[in-house]
Amino acid sequence: MHPVPAAEAVWSRHGGRRHALRLLLGVALFAVLTLLLVNAFRTGDFEQTAEKVIGGVMTCGCALLCLGCAYAAATLPRRAHLLPGVAVDATGVWWLREGRLQVTLWDEIGGVGVGYLRAPRLSDSLRIKENYALEVYLRHERPDLAAWHVDEPPQGPRLRYVLLAGGDRRALETAVGRFAPGRWIGEYERRWTRLGPLGK
The missing domain is CATH 1.10.287 (Helix Hairpins)
Known part of the structure; x- marks a missing residue:
């Protein structure tokens, strides 16, 4: 490794x-x-x-x-160097926070996807996708990655990285497909939260 x-x-x-x-x-x-x-x-x-x-x-x-x-x-x-980041390579998914790197190996990962929110609107036709986040589903708990952990229905517990640059999701999808074929689970709507784009 x-x-x-x-x-x-x-x-x-x-x-x-x-x-x-x-x-x-x-x-x-x-x-x-x-x-x-x-x-x-x-x-x-x-x-x-x-x-x-x-x-x-x-x-x-x-x-x-x-x-x-x-x-x-x-x-x-x-x-x-203090701001968060995430990287995908042949080893797994890397998590960077406050200059500290941690990795989840592909063997530990059940799936990787991108969740998005649809803010409540008066009309369903006005509801747009926003607040994209890379989400990694683990096969086993990782207490050392608790800072990235969220647990929301219906998808359940996972690690989340908010994508401030929405275009990054395509590059990350391609990387997961390249380094770990079969782990990509696609894009899906996650539970709406009022905490904003940086909230969990």
Whole structure:
């Protein structure tokens, strides 16, 4: 067994380039919106008191979001090694959290799939797939991987890694098919939770 994932391992990282790019796009978007709102104040587009209050709240909100995205983008390289990640290779599925790597061997894994949520909506036709997560079903309990463990009906106990970059699921599916044919169980809807995209 290798102490680290093999060179051909397929990774999904919460601190990868795609996330940095999204943060930089957030900086650009909120900076433009802030400038537009400031310009609206300068040119007198907000005339009534209510308009000025609403415009001021929106300007402050956009400015704070711009600063938040800029701060996250600036500190991402320093924090990237602490952010969670998952890798798939010929050995098994690797779990990275706070710089610590752990592996589940293919012999320990009964199946691997991607669960998604459908948020409650007024109309079923408006319910879309979101909050994708790689889920690994173990043949036996692994107390050392408790930080990744979830137990929700109907699928039961499993290890979960939330995919912030939705496109990663196709690459991970291909990797499971390549390294462990027959372990891929597909995509399925999991129980809705109000804890958000990073919640369990």
